[in-house]
Amino acid sequence: MRIEGKEYRTIWFENNVVKIIDQTKLPHRFIIKELKTVNDAINAIKVMEVRGAPLIGGTAAYGLALAAQENSNSEFIKKSAEELIKSRPTAINLKWAVDRMIKKLSGINSDQILDVALNEAKEICDEDEKFCENIGINGLKIIEEIYSKKKDTVNILTHCNAGWLATINWGTATSPIYHANKKGIPVHVWVDETRPRNQGANLTSYELNEEEIPNTIIADNTGGILMQRGEVDLCIVGTDRTLSNGDVCNKIGTYLKALAAHDNSVPFYVALPSSTIDWDIKDAKDIPIEERSSEELSHVEGVDENNEIKKILIYPSKSKAMNLAFDVTPAKYVTGLITEKGISKASTESLKKLFNK
Numbered sequence: 177m178r179i180e181g182k183e184y185r186t187i188w189f190e191n192n193v194v195k196i197i198d199q200t201k202l203p204h205r206f207i208i209k210e211l212k213t214v215n216d217a218i219n220a221i222k223v224m225e226v227r228g229a230p231l232i233g234g235t236a237a238y239g240l241a242l243a244a245q246e247n248s249n250s251e252f253i254k255k256s257a258e259e260l261i262k263s264r265p266t267a268i269n270l271k272w273a274v275d276r277m278i279k280k281l282s283g284i285n286s287d288q289i290l291d292v293a294l295n296e297a298k299e300i301c302d303e304d305e306k307f308c309e310n311i312g313i314n315g316l317k318i319i320e321e322i323y324s325k326k327k328d329t330v331n332i333l334t335h336c337n338a339g340w341l342a343t344i345n346w347g348t349a350t351s352p353i354y355h356a357n358k359k360g361i362p363v364h365v366w367v368d369e370t371r372p373r374n375q376g377a378n379l380t381s382y383e384l385n386e387e388e389i390p391n392t393i394i395a396d397n398t399g400g401i402l403m404q405r406g407e408v409d410l411c412i413v414g415t416d417r418t419l420s421n422g423d424v425c426n427k428i429g430t431y432l433k434a435l436a437a438h439d440n441s442v443p444f445y446v447a448l449p450s451s452t453i454d455w456d457i458k459d460a461k462d463i464p465i466e467e468r469s470s471e472e473l474s475h476v477e478g479v480d481e482n483n484e485i486k487k488i489l490i491y492p493s494k495s496k497a498m499n500l501a502f503d504v505t506p507a508k509y510v511t512g513l514i515t516e517k518g519i520s521k522a523s524t525e526s527l528k529k530l531f532n533k
């Protein structure tokens with residue numbers, strides 16, 4: 177998608193390095209960063225220069241290609257794979273991508289391993305782009321249906337950033353919105369700020385602005401009253417891990433939005449590529465929920481009047497804070513799962529049927 181009118185993907189390989197957009201600097205600085213080693217890739221995932229489930233997967237895949245470039249020894253690749261999987265716990269795409277790479281690389285001669293790794297990493301990214309585009313085509317039908325009844329702007333609420341910056345391109349939750357916009361359907365997006373890291377405000381609103389899609393940032397607590405007032409036609413969110421029973425793990429606060437949507441009969445959809453489905457874990461309690469530094473709560477970052485990036489403390493310095501990054505929305509609150517293959521009910525039966533499992 178576009179930044180200042182120029183088309184980008186979030187990750188690509190060029191001149192023996194992996195290039196990423198450093199998302200910790202957005203929206204105030206647009207910086208393309210080079211990852212030269214597998215440790216650079218691990219660090220980029222840990223400090224969230226890249227984030228969002230599908231992009232973490234794509235970065236891990238390219239991380240293993242960087243490992244192969246450094247040292248084609250199978251022990252080094254294996255160790256790198258383990259470190260990559262540990263770099264962030266909740267998004268299943270990370271393990272999915274690493275497992276796929278390791279499977280592809282097993283038995284390959286050391287003189288060919290780099291080429292095979294680079295091809296597979298590109299394949300994983302190209303596939304994600306295609307799947308996200310298909311999610312958009314499938315999700316567009318939902319927006320079209322609302323528009324055909326309402327005949328006025330469709331108001332969509334989203335949480336966190338499940339936009340193109342979280343994927344390789346298109347995004348998951350935003351892809352139906354981009355497709356609706358391209359078709360000329362008037363859409364307006366309520367963007368949850370998404371404390372504490374503000375991915376909604378800093379990333380979703382930023383990317384929608386760049387694509388000239390009307391959007392309004394709201395505090396995370398505002399969605400409920402907007403739904404009561406009839407100002408939300410539809411919620412679409414992303415996910416970091418969806419169980420085969422349809423339980424959806426996503427950015428903290430998603431569950432509360434789903435409860436409010438349920439109480440107000442607002443459709444609540446989750447958009448995801450199949451790489452985000454965890455077919456193994458059966459109970460949501462077994463999903464590893466990332467707990468991040470409390471400094472993300474106690475400090476905020478922004479630009480001052482001289483356009484300098486500054487970080488300031490906003491809490492009493494003696495206060496304790498707790499920062500769980502994800503929650504789980506039970507399947508019963510999910511209207512449907514928008515996937516690359518079509519829209520599924522949030523149930524084992526429906527998902528298994530769609531994916532021939």
Ligand code: MRU
Nearest residue numbers: 227228229338342348414415427
């Ligand atoms: O902590 P983040 O910024 O990586 O969290 C991202 C989200 O929660 C997204 O909603 C999710 O990864 C889906 S991205 C298409």
